[in-house]
Amino acid sequence: MSGIDSLRPAFFEECEDLLLRMGEGLARIPDAALHNEVESIHDVFRAVHSIKGGAGAFGLTSLVGFAHAFETVLDLMRSGTLHPDASTMHILLRASDVLADLVAAARDGQPDPELMPQLLVDLDLLAEGAASPEDEAAALAFEPMRIDVIPIEPALSQAPPDPTGFAITFEPYPALYATGHEPVALLRALADLGTTDVTADLSGIGPLDTFDPAQPGLRWQLALQTTAPREDVMAIFDFVQDLALVTVEPLHPDPPSLASEPQMAAPFVTPLPQPSPVQPTPAPAHPRTASVTPAAPPAMPTIRVNLDRVDRLINQIGELVIMEAMLSQAISIAGLSKDGDVSSSLEGIKQLAARIQESVMSIRAQPLKSVFQRLDRITREAADATHKQVRLETFGEATEVDKTVIERLVDPLTHMIRNAVDHGIEPADRRIAAGKPPEGVITLSAAHRSGRVIIELADDGAGINRTRVREIAEARGLVPAGAQLSPAEIDNLLFLPGFSSKEEVSALSGRGVGLDVVRREIQSLGGRVSIQSTPGQGSLFTIALPLTLAVLEGMLIGVGGETMILPISSIIETLRPDESEIHSLGRNGRLIAKRGEMIPIIDLAQSLGFTSRQDDQRQVLILVECDSGGRAALAADQIFDQRQVVIKSLEDNYGTVRGISAATILGDGRIALIVDPEEIVARAVAETKPMPLAANG
Amino acid sequence: MQQMTLQNIADQNDYVCFRIGEQDYCIDIEVVREIRGWTPATVLPHAPDHVTGVINLRGSVVAVVDLAARLAIGKTCPTPRHVVIIVALENQIVGLLADVVSDIMGIDEAAMQPVPDIAAEGAGAFITKVIALDDGRMLRKLDLAAVLPGKDQEAA
Amino acid sequence: MTIRILAIDDSPTMRGLVAAALSPGCFDLHLAEDGIAGLDLLPKADPHLVITDINMPRLDGFGVIEAVRASPSHASVPILVLTTESGADLKDRARRAGATGWIVKPFDDSRLVQTIHRVLGFRE
Numbered sequence: 001m002s003g004i005d006s007l008r009p010a011f012f013e014e015c016e017d018l019l020l021r022m023g024e025g026l027a028r029i030p031d032a033a034l035h036n037e038v039e040s041i042h043d044v045f046r047a048v049h050s051i052k053g054g055a056g057a058f059g060l061t062s063l064v065g066f067a068h069a070f071e072t073v074l075d076l077m078r079s080g081t082l083h084p085d086a087s088t089m090h091i092l093l094r095a096s097d098v099l100a101d102l103v104a105a106a107r108d109g110q111p112d113p114e115l116m117p118q119l120l121v122d123l124d125l126l127a128e129g130a131a132s133p134e135d136e137a138a139a140l141a142f143e144p145m146r147i148d149v150i151p152i153e154p155a156l157s158q159a160p161p162d163p164t165g166f167a168i169t170f171e172p173y174p175a176l177y178a179t180g181h182e183p184v185a186l187l188r189a190l191a192d193l194g195t196t197d198v199t200a201d202l203s204g205i206g207p208l209d210t211f212d213p214a215q216p217g218l219r220w221q222l223a224l225q226t227t228a229p230r231e232d233v234m235a236i237f238d239f240v241q242d243l244a245l246v247t248v249e250p251l252h253p254d255p256p257s258l259a260s261e262p263q264m265a266a267p268f269v270t271p272l273p274q275p276s277p278v279q280p281t282p283a284p285a286h287p288r289t290a291s292v293t294p295a296a297p298p299a300m301p302t303i304r305v306n307l308d309r310v311d312r313l314i315n316q317i318g319e320l321v322i323m324e325a326m327l328s329q330a331i332s333i334a335g336l337s338k339d340g341d342v343s344s345s346l347e348g349i350k351q352l353a354a355r356i357q358e359s360v361m362s363i364r365a366q367p368l369k370s371v372f373q374r375l376d377r378i379t380r381e382a383a384d385a386t387h388k389q390v391r392l393e394t395f396g397e398a399t400e401v402d403k404t405v406i407e408r409l410v411d412p413l414t415h416m417i418r419n420a421v422d423h424g425i426e427p428a429d430r431r432i433a434a435g436k437p438p439e440g441v442i443t444l445s446a447a448h449r450s451g452r453v454i455i456e457l458a459d460d461g462a463g464i465n466r467t468r469v470r471e472i473a474e475a476r477g478l479v480p481a482g483a484q485l486s487p488a489e490i491d492n493l494l495f496l497p498g499f500s501s502k503e504e505v506s507a508l509s510g511r512g513v514g515l516d517v518v519r520r521e522i523q524s525l526g527g528r529v530s531i532q533s534t535p536g537q538g539s540l541f542t543i544a545l546p547l548t549l550a551v552l553e554g555m556l557i558g559v560g561g562e563t564m565i566l567p568i569s570s571i572i573e574t575l576r577p578d579e580s581e582i583h584s585l586g587r588n589g590r591l592i593a594k595r596g597e598m599i600p601i602i603d604l605a606q607s608l609g610f611t612s613r614q615d616d617q618r619q620v621l622i623l624v625e626c627d628s629g630g631r632a633a634l635a636a637d638q639i640f641d642q643r644q645v646v647i648k649s650l651e652d653n654y655g656t657v658r659g660i661s662a663a664t665i666l667g668d669g670r671i672a673l674i675v676d677p678e679e680i681v682a683r684a685v686a687e688t689k690p691m692p693l694a695a696n697g
Numbered sequence: 698m699q700q701m702t703l704q705n706i707a708d709q710n711d712y713v714c715f716r717i718g719e720q721d722y723c724i725d726i727e728v729v730r731e732i733r734g735w736t737p738a739t740v741l742p743h744a745p746d747h748v749t750g751v752i753n754l755r756g757s758v759v760a761v762v763d764l765a766a767r768l769a770i771g772k773t774c775p776t777p778r779h780v781v782i783i784v785a786l787e788n789q790i791v792g793l794l795a796d797v798v799s800d801i802m803g804i805d806e807a808a809m810q811p812v813p814d815i816a817a818e819g820a821g822a823f824i825t826k827v828i829a830l831d832d833g834r835m836l837r838k839l840d841l842a843a844v845l846p847g848k849d850q851e852a853a
Numbered sequence: 854m855t856i857r858i859l860a861i862d863d864s865p866t867m868r869g870l871v872a873a874a875l876s877p878g879c880f881d882l883h884l885a886e887d888g889i890a891g892l893d894l895l896p897k898a899d900p901h902l903v904i905t906d907i908n909m910p911r912l913d914g915f916g917v918i919e920a921v922r923a924s925p926s927h928a929s930v931p932i933l934v935l936t937t938e939s940g941a942d943l944k945d946r947a948r949r950a951g952a953t954g955w956i957v958k959p960f961d962d963s964r965l966v967q968t969i970h971r972v973l974g975f976r977e
Contacts, residue, residue, distance in 0.1 A: 011866040054866040056959035180931035180953040185974025239954035608742035
């Protein structure tokens with residue numbers, strides 16, 4: 001039905017959350033010292049259980065089946081029957097992978113994952129192994145006392161229904177009233193099946209002074225004329241089976257009279273103990289199922305919002321910020337007093353706009369957890385494929401980053417992890433020989449640092465084999481043979497397009513992607529990636545990303561008569577050098593000496609194809625650093641200001657422009673272009689030297 | 698205008714007519730979003746000659762194409778008296794720089810004639826049809842898709 | 854009359870399914886995403902009937918049932934447990950806590966409505 005179908009997207013969206021929670025819980029289980037193990041298992045159980053529940057509603061049978069098998073094992077763990085040892089955890093983690101695949105397959109209408117049958121077997125074996133006879137006995141001990149009123153043998157219920165109806169007695173125990181039942185509701189439901197003749201037996205009601213409304217002692221006798229089968233009648237009493245004495249007997253085709261009834265009910269009545277109330281006292285034997293779970297953090301209420309709406313809001317706030325800048329400019333042109341009401345109100349608006357902008361941005365921000373968790377699996381699979389022992393440790397997964405950034409981080413990080421497992425971590429025997437533990441560790445951490453997000457990926461492997469890297473680079477013609485290269489420069493060769501090629505590519509990290517793709521992807525997010533490596537001790541990749549893709553802290557500069565923006569993140573310092581500090585090199589090249597380092601000067605106007613102002617002395621130099629660690633001094637006419645600018649796409653209506661990453665709108669309503677220093681430096685280097693420091697595509 | 702009284706309504710579309718130098722052009726009114734006076738544009742690096750720059754259209758960055766340069770009539774030196782016709786074609790919004798908007802008129806499909814083969818004096822590639830006007834002038838129907846800057850043309 | 858129902862489930866999908874099954878004309882549905890939120894909503898929703906999931910964060914279904922039964926104003930409100938587990942053990946626990954009945958997930962819309970009517974004694 002359409003009502004349910006319209007819920008499908010919401011279900012799969014919820015599954016993403018649930019899978020995330022499942023992954024978190026699974027990760028916590030082995031750390032029994034740090035976390036309440038039962039609580040962790042319970043979290044996982046709940047997530048799998050919810051997936052199963054939803055899947056059932058949408059008729060996703062294989063998902064239901066698998067979730068059920070998974071849940072069964074988790075339930076055994078929850079009850080302490082099954083211990084989460086290494087091999088159990090191994091199966092659980094793989095089961096979680098398959099469950100995630102199954103969800104994706106169900107969503108995309110793909111066939112079930114190949115691994116599913118195997119994992120189903122593994123899960124069943126786990127469950128069977130755990131459920132040994134004595135456990136079952138123990139489980140039985142928890143069975144509550146049952147009052148033996150199952151009225152009719154199952155075999156009898158299969159007997160052909162009597163065409164005329166049933167004689168029914170119904171005598172509620174006090175517990176029935178304590179569980180929200182209303183006897184009249186049941187009688188009405190019976191009446192819906194046919195015609196009833198009801199007699200209330202009030203003899204059980206004592207004198208008024210001892211009458212307890214909670215134990216009315218009422219009893220009904222009914223003759224129900226119906227063609228409905230016995231099952232339908234029993235179904236009405238389904239909920240009250242243990243809460244009332246119920247007898248259902250076929251009415252005689254030729255009913256003598258209701259008078260015959262008491263004798264039919266009698267055999268059932270006699271053995272009954274007067275039910276000492278089966279009151280809602282929770283059995284103390286179940287400490288693990290305590291209703292209140294104080295350990296869990298209070299869940300903040302959330303709403304799901306279409307991303308478009310958030311983006312529209314972000315754009316509008318961007319407009320507001322621009323309008324505010326325009327207003328501010330208009331006021332200063334009008335020459336209004338700085339201390340006047342207008343200016344102070346404007347200042348208020350400015351602060352408010354900034355706060356709103358921050359709040360709105362935070363809507364898009366999401367913790368990196370979702371990415372990090374996927375990488376857990378990537379590590380597992382990579383380790384399996386290479387027959388290495390590798391563990392991924394993550395820190396700072398609560399660090400929040402723009403949602404778009406998060407999504408686009410998955411691929412580069414996946415590649416980097418595979419790369420680390422494949423090329424970084426050594427096989428266990430080599431590690432032992434090197435005096436390391438057999439299991440390699442990849443550490444992934446994230447943190448906010450001075451307005452950026454820093455993600456570090458470290459491995460404790462062998463480090464970069466610089467001799468080998470150099471050989472490969474030379475063989476591929478990426479560097480001239482025998483070139484003078486610092487260790488850092490050699491390490492950076494890994495990022496060159498064309499460094500990894502087919503023969504080098506292993507089954508795992510290959511797939512035709514090199515680290516150059518990683519770098520390009522990070523750069524397209526406005527970020528930078530760098531590498532450090534120590535032979536024998538491992539490598540460290542550092543990714544620095546902007547917090548958001550929507551605003552940028554920029555320096556307003558004048559270039560060839562145009563106002564442009566240079567991202568602050570790439571600027572080291574600004575200089576107004578003396579003529580004496582600038583040295584010529586070749587025909588057009590100029591260098592500036594800075595703390596003993598010769599830094600090439602790039603004229604921004606020239607580089608962008610504008611006509612440069614030729615009064616060089618007046619130019620200001622802005623020292624920038626690139627991902628490769630290479631530095632350059634960008635020459636501009638002047639520096640105006642530093643401010644946050646709202647990033648506007650050039651691609652939407654025009655296309656990409658060399659040396660320019662995007663545009664923004666200034667206070668006067670005019671557009672200013674945002675310079676891409678990375679590209680400008682890379683191109684300048686490529687044009688002046690055949691041997692690149694670290695060229696980009 | 699006579700076309701307006703003679704035509705069959707069903708085959709008639711409205712066109713925005715504008716002048717570039719001494720020549721008359723028109724485009725389908727459907728694609729025109731607005732017409733505004735020229736405001737200084739921000740120059741784009743490495744842009745072809747006919748791209749004047751980008752302007753701010755209520756928060757969007759929109760490129761302005763100098764039609765005169767594009768049609769090889771000669772680069773425009775824009776003044777506030779020039780107009781920018783904002784057009785939208787397949788999600789791309791672009792401003793067209795022209796001298797003046799002269800008319801909005803209904804034109805009968807039947808009045809549209811194919812472009813004579815010999816008329817390929819540079820602008821020919823951007824014209825799909827020609828229409829002879831009563832006062833002896835010739836109206837050229839502009840091929841918008843050919844005029845607009847391709848999205849990836851600037852990729853390095 | 855409009856039947857006021859308080860449905861408590863941590864799964865948005867399940868809440869959606871319950872909402873889809875209980876048409877607004879006949880039911881005045883209040884939804885809560887866990888036991889605590891459900892209990893908070895109890896006075897305002899003043900339900901004729903409570904539907905609750907069992908496995909939920911913060912406060913589970915058993916806790917909800919016990920709390921509702923202990924509340925002075927709503928102690929006798931029928932409570933239906935919404936569960937994928939049809940095991941007798943769970944039904945027993947729910948019963949002991951004071952549940953009126955249960956609905957096994959996945960449910961179909963008419964069965965849900967039927968069960969509600971049955972427990973409340975309303976005729977369709």
